[in-house]
Amino acid sequence: MSLREQLLKSGLASKQQAKKADREAKKRQHEALLAKREGEAEAQDRISKEIADQVLAQQEADRERNRQLEEERRSREGGA
Secondary structure, three states, rough: OOHHHHHHHOOOOOHHHHHHHHHHHHHHHHHHHHHHHHHHHHHHHHHHHHHHHHHHHHHHHHHHHHHHHHHHHHHHHHHH
C-alpha cells in the first residue's frame, strides 16, 4: 500500500488533496523533462555551431593554400 493510500485510508488526506498532489507531481515531472530537452537542444546547437566554425576555418585554410599554389604556378610559368 502506498503512502497516498495510507493517508487516504487513515483520513489524514482527502481525495482532493491527493489529486492535487498528483497534479503537482506530474507538473514537476513535465517541467523537468522540458528542462532536460532544452539542455539537450542547447548542447546540440553548440555542437552544430562548433562544426560550422570548423568547416569555415577549413575552407579558409584551403583557399589560402590554393592561393599559394596558384602563386607558385604563376612564378614557375613566368620564370620558365
